[in-house]
Every structure is written in C-alpha cells, then in structure tokens.
Amino acid sequence: MATDFRLKxxxxxxxxxxxxxxxxxxxxxxxxxxxxxxxxxxxxxxxDLKDVLYPGYRRxxxxxxxxxxxxxxxxxxxxxxxxxxxxxxxxxxxxxxxxSHSDCESDVDFEAKxxxxxxxxxxxxxxxxxxxxxxxxxxxxxxxxxxxxxEIVFCYPGFEAVSIYRIANQLHRxxxxxxxxxxxxxxxxxxxxxxxxxxxxxxxxxxDHGTGVVIGETCEIGxxxxxxxxxxxxxxxxxxxxxxxxxRGTKRHPTIEDNVVIYASATILGGRTVIGxxxxxxSSVWITRSVSPFTTVTLEKPQLRVRGGAAISGxxxxxxxx
Amino acid sequence: MATDFRLKxxxxxxxxxxxxxxxxxxxxxxxxxxxxxxxxxxxxxxxDLKDVLYPGYRRxxxxxxxxxxxxxxxxxxxxxxxxxxxxxxxxxxxxxxxxSHSDCESDVDFEAKxxxxxxxxxxxxxxxxxxxxxxxxxxxxxxxxxxxxxEIVFCYPGFEAVSIYRIANQLHRxxxxxxxxxxxxxxxxxxxxxxxxxxxxxxxxxxDHGTGVVIGETCEIGxxxxxxxxxxxxxxxxxxxxxxxxxRGTKRHPTIEDNVVIYASATILGGRTVIGxxxxxxSSVWITRSVSPFTTVTLEKPQLRVRGGAAISGxxxxxxxx
Amino acid sequence: MATDFRLKxxxxxxxxxxxxxxxxxxxxxxxxxxxxxxxxxxxxxxxDLKDVLYPGYRRxxxxxxxxxxxxxxxxxxxxxxxxxxxxxxxxxxxxxxxxSHSDCESDVDFEAKxxxxxxxxxxxxxxxxxxxxxxxxxxxxxxxxxxxxxEIVFCYPGFEAVSIYRIANQLHRxxxxxxxxxxxxxxxxxxxxxxxxxxxxxxxxxxDHGTGVVIGETCEIGxxxxxxxxxxxxxxxxxxxxxxxxxRGTKRHPTIEDNVVIYASATILGGRTVIGxxxxxxSSVWITRSVSPFTTVTLEKPQLRVRGGAAISGxxxxxxxx
Numbered sequence: 001m002a003t004d005f006r007l008k009x010x011x012x013x014x015x016x017x018x019x020x021x022x023x024x025x026x027x028x029x030x031x032x033x034x035x036x037x038x039x040x041x042x043x044x045x046x047x048d049l050k051d052v053l054y055p056g057y058r059r060x061x062x063x064x065x066x067x068x069x070x071x072x073x074x075x076x077x078x079x080x081x082x083x084x085x086x087x088x089x090x091x092x093x094x095x096x097x098x099x100s101h102s103d104c105e106s107d108v109d110f111e112a113k114x115x116x117x118x119x120x121x122x123x124x125x126x127x128x129x130x131x132x133x134x135x136x137x138x139x140x141x142x143x144x145x146x147x148x149x150x151e152i153v154f155c156y157p158g159f160e161a162v163s164i165y166r167i168a169n170q171l172h173r174x175x176x177x178x179x180x181x182x183x184x185x186x187x188x189x190x191x192x193x194x195x196x197x198x199x200x201x202x203x204x205x206x207x208d209h210g211t212g213v214v215i216g217e218t219c220e221i222g223x224x225x226x227x228x229x230x231x232x233x234x235x236x237x238x239x240x241x242x243x244x245x246x247x248r249g250t251k252r253h254p255t256i257e258d259n260v261v262i263y264a265s266a267t268i269l270g271g272r273t274v275i276g277x278x279x280x281x282x283s284s285v286w287i288t289r290s291v292s293p294f295t296t297v298t299l300e301k302p303q304l305r306v307r308g309g310a311a312i313s314g315x316x317x318x319x320x321x322x
Numbered sequence: 323m324a325t326d327f328r329l330k331x332x333x334x335x336x337x338x339x340x341x342x343x344x345x346x347x348x349x350x351x352x353x354x355x356x357x358x359x360x361x362x363x364x365x366x367x368x369x370d371l372k373d374v375l376y377p378g379y380r381r382x383x384x385x386x387x388x389x390x391x392x393x394x395x396x397x398x399x400x401x402x403x404x405x406x407x408x409x410x411x412x413x414x415x416x417x418x419x420x421x422s423h424s425d426c427e428s429d430v431d432f433e434a435k436x437x438x439x440x441x442x443x444x445x446x447x448x449x450x451x452x453x454x455x456x457x458x459x460x461x462x463x464x465x466x467x468x469x470x471x472x473e474i475v476f477c478y479p480g481f482e483a484v485s486i487y488r489i490a491n492q493l494h495r496x497x498x499x500x501x502x503x504x505x506x507x508x509x510x511x512x513x514x515x516x517x518x519x520x521x522x523x524x525x526x527x528x529x530d531h532g533t534g535v536v537i538g539e540t541c542e543i544g545x546x547x548x549x550x551x552x553x554x555x556x557x558x559x560x561x562x563x564x565x566x567x568x569x570r571g572t573k574r575h576p577t578i579e580d581n582v583v584i585y586a587s588a589t590i591l592g593g594r595t596v597i598g599x600x601x602x603x604x605s606s607v608w609i610t611r612s613v614s615p616f617t618t619v620t621l622e623k624p625q626l627r628v629r630g631g632a633a634i635s636g637x638x639x640x641x642x643x644x
Numbered sequence: 645m646a647t648d649f650r651l652k653x654x655x656x657x658x659x660x661x662x663x664x665x666x667x668x669x670x671x672x673x674x675x676x677x678x679x680x681x682x683x684x685x686x687x688x689x690x691x692d693l694k695d696v697l698y699p700g701y702r703r704x705x706x707x708x709x710x711x712x713x714x715x716x717x718x719x720x721x722x723x724x725x726x727x728x729x730x731x732x733x734x735x736x737x738x739x740x741x742x743x744s745h746s747d748c749e750s751d752v753d754f755e756a757k758x759x760x761x762x763x764x765x766x767x768x769x770x771x772x773x774x775x776x777x778x779x780x781x782x783x784x785x786x787x788x789x790x791x792x793x794x795e796i797v798f799c800y801p802g803f804e805a806v807s808i809y810r811i812a813n814q815l816h817r818x819x820x821x822x823x824x825x826x827x828x829x830x831x832x833x834x835x836x837x838x839x840x841x842x843x844x845x846x847x848x849x850x851x852d853h854g855t856g857v858v859i860g861e862t863c864e865i866g867x868x869x870x871x872x873x874x875x876x877x878x879x880x881x882x883x884x885x886x887x888x889x890x891x892r893g894t895k896r897h898p899t900i901e902d903n904v905v906i907y908a909s910a911t912i913l914g915g916r917t918v919i920g921x922x923x924x925x926x927s928s929v930w931i932t933r934s935v936s937p938f939t940t941v942t943l944e945k946p947q948l949r950v951r952g953g954a955a956i957s958g959x960x961x962x963x964x965x966x
Contacts, residue, residue: 149349
C-alpha cells in the first residue's frame, strides 16, 4: 500500500546514468556559464511592451492622465534593464555558436551592445503605436461581428499575433538573434498564428480567426491586406547545395501586394509568386503562380459526389463567393 | 562590460514622447476612471463555473456528498460578486461607447443590472448541466479512441470549447456586452476552436480534435451534430451599405440541421446555405449551396498528379470515405 | 448603485438546486474518495521531465558539470514520487470504472504498481534522449529558417509536441491509463498539434509549424518522416457492431513508411492506406488509397475560376511544387 524504499534506492544510479549522457557537445543540453535568454523574461518583456503600446486594457486598470506617466515610466525603466540583459545573452550565445567557443570567452562587451539595441527598440514605440492603430482600424472595418474597437485590442488573436510580430520584427531588423523567434513562437502558442519575425508586412493588416495561419520568413506583404484562418504563405521545395544541405536565406515565400484579401485555408506558395494588388483569393484555393492586379481567383465547380437526398439545391455558379 | 548610465538617462524623455501619444480619443489606449472588464477576473469566473458545472475533475479533488455543498456554495457566492462587478463594467463601457460619454457620467445603476444578470446566469446552471451531459455522451458515442467519459470532461478540447461557448451564449442571450466574446476567445486560445457566442447550437454536439474550427456568429446548428478539426462554418462576401461600410447583424453563416456529420477541413459558407438533416459532408469538401436531407457529399476523384512509383494502388472509387 | 442583498439571499436556494443535480452515477461530476489524477501535477511532471531530457534551456540556467547532478538528482527524486502518486490514481480509477465499484474498494496495491511503472519510465530517459537528439537533427536539416539547433529545443512547437508524445507513448506502452492522453492534450493545447499517445513514430521525426496536425491512435510512422501544418492522418468511417456502437481498437489510421514528406494540409485517411517509403505527398492533397514507394503525388491543375486581371501568369505545370 505504500512506496517501496528499496526500489527508491535505485534512483541515484539512475541519475548517474542520465547525467553521463550530458556530454559537452550535445545538441540537447545547454550546460556552462553562458546562459541562453530566459523564456519567462522574454514573455515578461512582451507583457510589459503590450502595456506600453496600448495601456489600460489588460493588466492595469484605472490609468488616467494623472498617473499614466508614472506607470509607463516604470515600465520603460524595467524594459530597459530586462531587454539589455536578454539581448546581451542572445548576442553572447550567437557569438559562441558562430565562433565555436567552448564557453563565454569572448572579449566583446555584449551588455553595451544589448543596451544600445534595447534603447533603439524603445525609441520605436511611438512609431509602433502608429502602425498598430491602422491594424485596429483594419480589423474593425473588416469584421461584421465586431462591435467596438476595444474588443479588438482586448481579445482578438489576430491583433495579438500581429502586435507581437511587429515588436519581434523590429528586433529582427536590429539583428538581435534568437529573441525575435522566441517572441513569435510565444504568440503562435497563444493564437495558432505563426508569423516569422523576418517577414515584411505593411500597415492596415488584419487576420480574422487566425488559427493555422503560417507566414514564412521571406514573405513581403503590402498595405491593407486581410487574411482568414488557415492561410499558408509558404515555400515550394527548398534548394539544396552540392552536398544536399539546405541553402538558407533565399526568397522562398510569396509577395502579396496592397489591398489583397485571402480567404480561409487558401495556400499560396513560392518565392517568385506575386499576388497583384486589389486581388481576391477565394477560400481553399491552392496557387503557386503569380496573379495580376484586380484578379479574383476562386475554386471552379468542385468535383463533388452526391449520394442520396434530392441533390444540391441551387446552381453551382458560386457567383457570390469571394 | 556594464550598463551605460548616461544612455539610461535618455529614458525620461523617451517616456514623455510615448505618453504624448496617449490622446483621449485614441483607439489603442483606454484611460479614464471607467475600467473595462478584467481579463483575469473573467478567466477566474470561467474556472469557477467549470468547477460548479462538473465538480471533482480539475481543481479540487476529494469532493464527496459530505462537503460538496460547502465547496459549491462558496463558489456560487464568489461568482455572484465577481460576475456582478464584471458585467457592470461591461455595461458601463457599452453605454459610454454608444452615447459617446467622455467618462463614466451615466446615471444608470449598472451594478444593479449586473447583479440581476449574474443571478439569472447562476439560475441557469442546472439546465446547462443537462445539455453538457448530452455533449459528453455524444463525444463518447462518436470517438472510438475514447475509453471513459471521464477523459472527455477532463481533457477533450472540444468539450472545453463547447462548455465555454454554452456559458458565453447564455450571457449573450442576456445581452451582456463584451464578456461573452472574451470568454470564447479565452477558449479559442486554449483549444484552437473559435465559436462565436452568438451562434445557436443544439444538444449532443461534439467537435473532435478541433484545432482550426470556426463557427460564425449567425450559424444555426441542430441536435446531434458532429464536426472534425478544421471545419469552417463561415460567411461569403459581406454586404456593405452605400458608403462601403459593412452591414452588421444579417445572417451570414450556414444552418446545419439535426444529425449531420462534417469531416475534417470541410468549408461550408453562406447565410442561405442549409445542410439538410442526416447528411454527411466529407473531408475537405467546399460548399456554398444547400444540400437536402439524407445526402452524402464527398470529393469526387481528386485531380492528382502521380509521378514515379508504380501508381496508386486500388481503385479511385473512394466508396468507403465519408 | 450597489449590490442588493435581498437578491443575494437567493443564493443558498440556488446552491441547493445545483447540488441536487450531482447524482452518484452522473457522468459529469466526480465525487467520492477516489481522486482522479491531478491535471496540475501531470503538467508539473512534464515540465520536470523536459528539464531532465534537455537541461539548461527553459527553467534553470547556469547549470554546469559541477552542479548538474544535484539538479537532475533532485528532479528524479521528485518525479519518482509524483509519478507514483498520479499513476496509482489513474490505475485505481480505471479499476473502479472497469469493475463498476462504487468507490475505492479494491484490494489491489495501486501505489506499488504505480511505483514500478514510474521507475520503468525514469529508466527509459537515456533512450528517450537518444531519439530526441535525432528529432532535433531532423528539424535542423528540414527547416531553412532555422539558424541553430538551440532554437529548436527552445521554442519549436513541433519539437515540444513530439517530446511530450514520446513521453506519453512510453507510459501508454506501460499500460498506464488516462495520463498519456492528459499529456498529449496538454501538448495539443500549447502547440495545436494533436498526436494520440498510441501512435507509433520512428526516429528523425519533424513537424514544421504544426498547427492543426492530427495523428490518430493507430498510425504507424517510419523513420525520417516530415510533416507540415494542417496534415491529418485520420480515419475513414468507423465500423460499428450489431447495436450500432463503435468498435474500438481496430487499425483505423494510415501507415507512413520511411523518408516520406507530407506537405501542408494534406489529408491521408484509412487504416489500410500505406504511403510507401521515399514518397512525397503535396500540399492540400486528399488521399484514401495506398501509394507505392518513391511516388510524388501533387494536385493536378486546380479548377480555378479567374475573373478580372490579365489571368494568372506562367503556365500551370506546377513542376516545382512538391
């Protein structure tokens, strides 16, 4: 009816057997005096940044003109320190991997570099607020189920994912390693929307529902673009070098010009594929070639097999589907 | 090797620059003395409600006939207070947006209204338990991988999403603003299943796997309906008024009658689309027109291109796919 | 302006009405002295196991050869106790359901059985680390956006889901009830990837992006297989017995042989469907029959309707799509 302590005595040997597998050059343990960025710290940075970008929604209520600067000033101070530390860790880690150091033996002042990048990000917050305002407007204009813009800021997963992408993309442009991807994967976990921080996305961008959306690293998306759930902007087969290893860094994902709408579960693939401005790609369409401006592409009559019942009513012209 | 304090002295100016962007009529800050509902409080309400709806599973173990009324009585008391506060906030917020008040200047007693709605919701719990019991039965009857009904209550994401939808839908019917959508987005984040609180759904409803399911605001779903992952019950193009603005509130999403099964990644669109009772919509079918009762719709032979290998074995009759 | 205490006096009656619905044989309450496994404890077990499987990434930093054995030894000790308790609860629950006991009246020593299974799982950790190392390598080899293998361990949802599946699958093989499914649903919630713990999966397995992937209970997957987001490896219609009840336990899901790549949103269904080794299944393909080795299956020219614009540029040969 209780634990057998003789069996429990096996544990020290078992521990030794596991510890023996943690070899220094192993790719699934990270030992040494050179820590990676902290996942929790990066999540905390995002929560703080969202509170600065759109205050009064989630965490702290009762903010008003009399106290807002103390609240935001405290957050900015804390963000400066936390961003500096985490970016320094990411830079040191990248340096170590690139130069195959066995441990933190570089002479570079990563903290100073981290601080400069942290301040640069914080200086971009006012501009980030400008573009996020256009994203909120696009969501309101694009969703008939939306009653007020507050709902969008408060709980739309598309806006959450795009907010975090925009932060991560700024860090990506500042050439901060590692952390941008941590951020967009944090958003991916919370929203089902996977936007690579290296993608380029214009203003007034809206993703409705969003679960399953994938936007690849080398996508270029214009202004006033709307996507629905399950849309993939992905790659065709990857080019490999003479040894069969992947060639990294080429444009593998499509370009979407201004004012394009892409409906649920459409799949658009390939680095040379351009969807021309003011086009509409219908639900479930699969496309790997370019489309000129002002084009509507929908599924032609689907090949359906209908058994029983009195057939499908209406004609199959699908004239109103977009 | 350390932070440069001269750089840190830039932060107060940087803070002022950000604070200057928080203008009173801005759509991405919510300042003033009139707080929005609290996201954490609403999440807490859902956790408490789930513990009342199906006690003994998640949070508190060791409940039995001798102590259950104290546990539930304490939760109901707490739910009364928390629901009253949060609904009052939502009502005051809606009033302010509708009437363009600059702050909380209405004379309406929103707490009294909130309390009445809170009690009305709590009075519906016994009925909610009745319908959730049918949902559990439907999951057990519909999933051959399920061993006991306890698994369903404990960890099936479809049951989680439907439970929270049913709570949110009751609040939606009571015309509580804002909070129903917060609740279904909380479920969406946890399950990948996005059910609008305004949808109408009958008893014995089961969603298997569920990631990517979208059920729109004006869907009407009968009894004994089963959906799989990736199913979209969505809208066609939205009607706009003379100024190009969306017309909100029309029926834009399909009607699914009793005893219908819809397999993975099927897409059914349009407010006039009716899937007749006892029909089956096969995996990956895309449909925008009505189907009569007792109909099976599957993909006809897909247009596949096969290269290499010795071709696909078997015939392409797909007779057993449903 | 405040709560009406007369209305609050309704709450005791309301509580009694709810408590009256908690009948002993009800499927949506779990009362009695025989607790289910704790969801929080199982989540804690997974967090501890991940720290043992790949130390130094997420929770504890600053681990090195001088302190790693204390850290891991402490975790193993804690895992032993926690696994023993939770497995014992799951075994007792299963016994009660199977034998229709009204409460915990069995004479079996479930703690002793739980301890044996707990130690068996811990003894398999070194082997689990071996296979997880191949999964990390496969992710690095398969994703051109990946810069270092550390990113994969740190934040790739596919690796997270596969790690937890591999733990859950070991418990499933040890015939631990209930807990394996809790574990994979925990992963499903965090990643959108739903792998049944009963599936069989070889080494070098990689799921990229991952949202919406479903891998059914009786799937058999070889070595060096790569899947993208939205792939379903699912069942056709379920066989039922003479009473219309589902027959549980037959092979309902496909077999995927070695070196197969399955692109985004492909759907492969049926227990007799075999995808031969070294084959490629293209994006959005829907298939319910077997494919011989070395075969590439892609969508033939899709039936698209193009309106406006100057048509789609390029030919529709799709030669480079895989």
